[in-house]
Amino acid sequence: METLILLLVTGLGLGALYFLIASGLSLIYGLMGVLNFAHGSFLTFGGFAGMEIARRIGAETWPQFILAIIVGGAAGALFASLTELLLIRPLYLRHIEQALITVGLSLASVALMEGIWGADPIYVSGPAILSEVTEIAGARIPNDRFLLIFGAVAILVGMLAFLRYTRFGLIIRAGVENRSMVTALGIDVRTAFTLVFAIGGLAAGIGGVLASQYFGYVSPHIGGTLLIFAFIVTIIGGLGSLVGAAIAAAIVGVLQQLANFYLGGTGDLIVVILLAAVLLLRPTGLLGKRAH
Amino acid sequence: MSLLSVKNLHAKIAGQQVVEDVSFEVPESGVTAVLGRNGVGKSSTLKALLGLIERSGEVSFDGKPIQNLPTHKIIRLGIGYVPEDREIFAGLTVAENLRLAERDSKPNREMVEELFPDIYSRLSQRAGTLSGGQQQMVSLARALLNTNRLLIVDEPTKGLAPKIVTQVSEVLKKAAETVPILLVEQNLKVVKQLAGPCIVLEGGQVVHTGDSNELLDSEELTMKFLGVHGGGKETGVS
Amino acid sequence: MERILSFIKRPSTLVSIGLIAVMALLPVLNISIPGILPGPTWSPGSLQLLALAMLIGSMALSYHLLLGVAGLLSFGHALYLAMGSYGLGILLRETNLQLLPAMVIVFAIALLAAFLLGFVSLQVTGIAFAMVTLAFAQAGSVLIRRNSQFTNGEEGLPLNIANVPDFLVGVFNTRNLYWVALIVMVLCFLAAAWVERSRAGHVVAAIRENELRVRVLGIKPLQPKLIAVTAAGVMAAVVGMVYLVLQSGTSPENISADLTLTILVIIVLGGVGSRWGAMIGGMVYVLLEQRLTAFARSPEIKELPEFLAIPLSEPLFILGTIFILVVLFLPGGFAGLGRRIVSGRKAKLKELS
Numbered sequence: 099m100e101t102l103i104l105l106l107v108t109g110l111g112l113g114a115l116y117f118l119i120a121s122g123l124s125l126i127y128g129l130m131g132v133l134n135f136a137h138g139s140f141l142t143f144g145g146f147a148g149m150e151i152a153r154r155i156g157a158e159t160w161p162q163f164i165l166a167i168i169v170g171g172a173a174g175a176l177f178a179s180l181t182e183l184l185l186i187r188p189l190y191l192r193h194i195e196q197a198l199i200t201v202g203l204s205l206a207s208v209a210l211m212e213g214i215w216g217a218d219p220i221y222v223s224g225p226a227i228l229s230e231v232t233e234i235a236g237a238r239i240p241n242d243r244f245l246l247i248f249g250a251v252a253i254l255v256g257m258l259a260f261l262r263y264t265r266f267g268l269i270i271r272a273g274v275e276n277r278s279m280v281t282a283l284g285i286d287v288r289t290a291f292t293l294v295f296a297i298g299g300l301a302a303g304i305g306g307v308l309a310s311q312y313f314g315y316v317s318p319h320i321g322g323t324l325l326i327f328a329f330i331v332t333i334i335g336g337l338g339s340l341v342g343a344a345i346a347a348a349i350v351g352v353l354q355q356l357a358n359f360y361l362g363g364t365g366d367l368i369v370v371i372l373l374a375a376v377l378l379l380r381p382t383g384l385l386g387k388r389a390h
Numbered sequence: 391m392s393l394l395s396v397k398n399l400h401a402k403i404a405g406q407q408v409v410e411d412v413s414f415e416v417p418e419s420g421v422t423a424v425l426g427r428n429g430v431g432k433s434s435t436l437k438a439l440l441g442l443i444e445r446s447g448e449v450s451f452d453g454k455p456i457q458n459l460p461t462h463k464i465i466r467l468g469i470g471y472v473p474e475d476r477e478i479f480a481g482l483t484v485a486e487n488l489r490l491a492e493r494d495s496k497p498n499r500e501m502v503e504e505l506f507p508d509i510y511s512r513l514s515q516r517a518g519t520l521s522g523g524q525q526q527m528v529s530l531a532r533a534l535l536n537t538n539r540l541l542i543v544d545e546p547t548k549g550l551a552p553k554i555v556t557q558v559s560e561v562l563k564k565a566a567e568t569v570p571i572l573l574v575e576q577n578l579k580v581v582k583q584l585a586g587p588c589i590v591l592e593g594g595q596v597v598h599t600g601d602s603n604e605l606l607d608s609e610e611l612t613m614k615f616l617g618v619h620g621g622g623k624e625t626g627v628s
Numbered sequence: 629m630e631r632i633l634s635f636i637k638r639p640s641t642l643v644s645i646g647l648i649a650v651m652a653l654l655p656v657l658n659i660s661i662p663g664i665l666p667g668p669t670w671s672p673g674s675l676q677l678l679a680l681a682m683l684i685g686s687m688a689l690s691y692h693l694l695l696g697v698a699g700l701l702s703f704g705h706a707l708y709l710a711m712g713s714y715g716l717g718i719l720l721r722e723t724n725l726q727l728l729p730a731m732v733i734v735f736a737i738a739l740l741a742a743f744l745l746g747f748v749s750l751q752v753t754g755i756a757f758a759m760v761t762l763a764f765a766q767a768g769s770v771l772i773r774r775n776s777q778f779t780n781g782e783e784g785l786p787l788n789i790a791n792v793p794d795f796l797v798g799v800f801n802t803r804n805l806y807w808v809a810l811i812v813m814v815l816c817f818l819a820a821a822w823v824e825r826s827r828a829g830h831v832v833a834a835i836r837e838n839e840l841r842v843r844v845l846g847i848k849p850l851q852p853k854l855i856a857v858t859a860a861g862v863m864a865a866v867v868g869m870v871y872l873v874l875q876s877g878t879s880p881e882n883i884s885a886d887l888t889l890t891i892l893v894i895i896v897l898g899g900v901g902s903r904w905g906a907m908i909g910g911m912v913y914v915l916l917e918q919r920l921t922a923f924a925r926s927p928e929i930k931e932l933p934e935f936l937a938i939p940l941s942e943p944l945f946i947l948g949t950i951f952i953l954v955v956l957f958l959p960g961g962f963a964g965l966g967r968r969i970v971s972g973r974k975a976k977l978k979e980l981s
Binding site: 127131132133188189192195196197198199201202203204205206207208209210212213214218322326329330332333337350363366367369370371373374377380 | 699701748749751754755756758759762763764766767770771774828880885889892893905926938939941942943944945948949951952955956959
Binding site: 181265268269271272279280281282283284285286 | 440442447460463465466473479480482490532588
């Protein structure tokens with residue numbers, strides 16, 4: 099029972115990381131039809147930015163740590179906005195080329211970060227309480243898991259509120275449904291494009307700081323590994339659906355942990371099988387509406 | 391001088407030529423009808439001049455060339471667009487659909503509410519759950535919320551019950567008092583009630599221009615260009 | 629007979645045959661290309677490198693069927709290369725099968741796997757297809773890394789030479805492997821051309837341009853797409869088998885997304901849709917890659933100020949940046965550039981005459 103609880107919470111924590119990438123991927127794809135292969139780099143960059151803050155001013159107290167999170171998020175958002183403005187926008191509506199250019203960006207940016215920070219992991223620490231454990235029904239659960247889950251839920255709620263209550267949110271929701279009709283109402287959707295990239299980058303950047311707490315280190319390849327599962331989460335959840343991505347992230351994270359423990363390390367395989375099953379039975383994913 | 395002038399317009403959808411060398415003028419007032427059988431490129435012509443599909447040629451609005459402007463800038467010159475199949479945002483509420491469409495600082499909310507009391511009683515309902523007629527009202531309302539210099543309306547009565555068709559027709563007639571309309575319409579009865587000049591397309595090209603009523607009163611021309619009998623005297627084609 | 633004759637008489641065919649002949653003669657010639665080849669063309673080091681270049685060229689040809697012909701963006705094509713190399717490696721280690729029968733079995737397995745995985749992933753189109761293929765390759769990668777009793781895990785699987793014919797083993801026989809690689813590349817080129825010109829090839833090309841129109845004609849797009857995907861997978865598996873023998877082993881890197889991305893980069897640089905661009909691009913890439921690495925490690929780079937030295941000492945940064953620039957400014961890749969230069973010159977000649 100203790101093991102099961104530990105696995106469930108850890109799975110949700112991992113799912114939280116997947117969600118922080120998948121939410122941006124899903125919004126970007128939903129609105130613009132762009133597969134963003136560089137999204138993992140946004141997360142990695144956020145992680146390194148947070149690490150730099152921690153190295154300079156420390157991250158042992160909560161204000162310091164929160165500053166690291168803010169800087170990480172801002173770094174991700176900045177990187178993402180520049181990507182949209184400089185690389186994606188000139189290739190407006192040419193989806194294959196847009197995907198290709200993000201491939202180039204991911205190669206170049208990972209290599210650049212390797213050049214700057216080295217290929218080896220850099221170990222980071224946060225507030226002491228994160229490396230302690232909390233007992234729930236006898237299970238000893240590392241506190242960083244709760245931070246991840248809290249972070250992902252906060253981002254989900256924030257994004258949903260943004261989409262629901264702001265004019266930009268309205269434009270994004272309408273654009274996911276029917277982009278050309280939004281322009282036919284006299285609205286410049288390109289602003290919304292930059293915005294979803296910024297939001298996605300923000301979530302990924304925060305994810306980078308949180309991921310470095312979960313893994314205990316940050317390395318240039320941290321984003322690429324998570325990205326692959328985030329892709330899977332995005333498809334299972336349904337492209338363009340935030341809530342779908344959240345549900346799928348939780349399912350994938352938990353399933354992976356359970357299978358790794360009870361079925362002899364088959365977690366990744368089970369996830370891919372789940373993906374295949376979803377594709378065959380429900381190609382639009384859990385909450386997806388239509389394919390582009 | 392005409393308000394909208396189209397010269398040698400060509401357009402493609404997914405690499406396929408759908409509008410070939412179309413030229414016409416839309417005058418400063420009244421309803422100009424674009425007629426023709428199904429699939430001759432009427433809707434594509436409208437989309438092309440709004441920049442919604444890949445196009446080439448010359449389009450000028452109020453003397454200003456617009457063929458290279460992106461869609462949202464063309465619309466902001468003062469064009470209201472009511473697309474074929476309504477294209478309301480099904481997942482958004484009625485209120486959100488309307489709010490999204492407001493581009494003027496002082497939208498004509500009272501006027502629109504007066505015209506469409508039915509949809510104003512369903513503001514918090516998801517637009518996708520509305521009936522076809524109500525969806526068309528939302529689509530019209532979106533365009534009429536702003537003060538336009540031209541309305542482009544694409545098959546507004548398609549698939550609607552006769553009673554609603556009359557209602558839509560009334561709305562357009564009223565709108566036409568203050569703003570010129572470029573109208574694609576298959577229902578010849580509606581055309582007869584509204585339209586002045588007309589442009590007939592076939593195979594992506596203009597094959598006839600003239601007066602709507604003259605065309606519809608002539609059995610021969612109606613048969614030749616639109617492939618239907620009757621000139622819309624008694625039976626409209628729905 | 630006449631068709632064959634006219635085919636042979638075509639100038640492009642003659643040029644190709646000439647090129648193949650030159651390539652085939654390289655191992656018995658003594659040509660040095662300093663800066664590109666490590667030694668004279670007959671030396672095992674050069675032949676090994678050239679053979680690898682031809683295998684990557686073949687791999688690019690197989691990917692050309694996906695992206696260039698069918699317009700399918702796959703991020704998991706490396707899976708089939710790994711299927712060939714690991715499949716053959718495991719069979720040769722675990723069974724007493726001779727090389728040829730083992731290859732036939734792996735061929736059959738790859739055919740079946742490419743068909744089944746293709747069927748599942750083609751349930752979605754476009755960008756989603758890319759994500760799904762990536763996920764499948766990822767699963768393969770996990771299987772290889774986790775099951776080290778068969779695959780030797782991270783260490784990589786060495787080739788068991790007990791049942792490999794002698795003429796393919798040892799440094800002195802590198803020239804035989806070179807010829808095998810040449811044959812594989814020629815076969816891949818012909819196979820790609822054949823699929824491209826077959827009915828299925830024409831249909832997938834039409835789908836690439838306008839899926840809706842093809843659907844309206846009542847043609848189901850799944851079947852021809854599946855043919856292209858299966859053919860590409862099988863070709864990659866064959867390349868993988870030869871790779872295993874040439875490199876005397878294989879490693880998990882050969883199934884990583886990086887390998888697929890490399891092939892994708894080659895195709896885009898060579899020019900999407902160009903068979904020659906894919907093949908030559910693959911070969912040039914292998915030769916350039918080691919130059920790029922040497923360049924990145926050169927003392928001249930180290931002496932540059934830091935903000936230049938850091939990026940320039942990363943080969944992948946340079947490659948990624950070139951790639952971005954080509955996508956932005958050189959649609960059609962280098963093949964497209966070549967075509968434009970040639971047609972430009974022809975147009976000029978016309979003007980003059």
